[in-house]
Amino acid sequence: MIRWLTILPLAVLVALGLLFAGYALHHDPHVNPAALVGKTAPDMALAPLAGGPARPFRSETGGGVLINFFQSTCAPCVEEAPALMALKVQGVRIVGVAWKDPPDKTKGFLDRYGDPFRSVFSDVNGRAGIEYGITGVPETFAVAADGKILAKHVGALLA
Secondary structure, three states, X not given: OHHHHHHHHHHHHHHHHHHHHHHHHHOOOOOOOOOOOOOEOOXXXXXXXXXXXXXXXXXXXXXXXXXXXXXXXXXHHHHHHHHHHHHHHOOOOEEEEXXXXXXXXXXHHHHXXXXXXXXXXXXXXXXXXXXXXXXXXOEEEEEOOOOEEEEEXXXXXXX
């Protein structure tokens, strides 16, 4: 009986290792959850980066827009900056959400790499990111004029 009690923790550890290994072998790491696609974009108020009181975020989506979540310390965000600037030149309306980023760092990022955004909102506490279900930055949502999310892109937008 005592011998089984000493082997039991090792047996449980091996069983858990096999379970996790089996999951990892059958799990697709490229699956990106897009639960909000086809649904209305979350309606919330965020503070504009330029200052002033928080205002409804979805009010910026009139006429269709891209909503881009970014961060000043994000290497893929730097990589996608030229593509976003090119979209702006083509007349695409883009709203930026600085996710978990201090406003001064966000302003420095936009000064350095260009500001392709119609407006930029500050999401310092990450609440908007949670509402949109983002898993990191950059992530971009295509939102129709009626506020419905048409598509979600995870990673840098490249030209």
